[in-house]
Amino acid sequence: MSTLIKPNHIGRKISRISELRDMKQEALVQALGTNQQAISAIENSETIDEQKLAEVAKALGVTVEAIKSFSEENMISYFNSFQDNSINNGNFANNHCTFxxxxxxxxxxxxxxxxxxxxxxxxxxxxxxxxxxxxx
Incomplete structure (x- = not known):
């Protein structure tokens, strides 16, 4: 028996994306016009039909493809790609405390x-x- 999480578990991806977007289950319930049990069922499902996935993606403010291709590794590399250039850009050049x-x-x-x-x-x-x- 493998302890690895299946990489294509759509429900877990939806759950993680909603967590990253700071969206509680109650917000998804309202956005989808359903109940808490239905959202829990979605988050525990390995697969979801395309129409329901499109509705969830719209409620989360992401694309269907973003949900399908979501992975923690991609998120880490995405956030690591940002660099703070605020010191070199415009009005933020003199942001050092002088007192x-x-x-x-x-x-x-x-x-x-x-x-x-x-x-x-x-x-x-x-x-x-x-x-x-x-x-x-």
């Missing part, structure tokens, strides 16, 4: 402290003024 965030945080706390000191001084001045009025 220390901790320095900015300390500066903010110091400004806050100065504001509290001014507020406290204003309250003291107000109390002093009111005491002068009461003593007259």
């Amino acid at each position: 220390n965030p901790l320095d900015k945080l300390i500066e903010t706390f110091q400004e806050k402290e100065k504001l509290y000191e001014r507020l406290l001084q204003a309250e003291k001045d107000k109390i002093e003024y009111l005491e002068k009025l009461l003593n007259k």
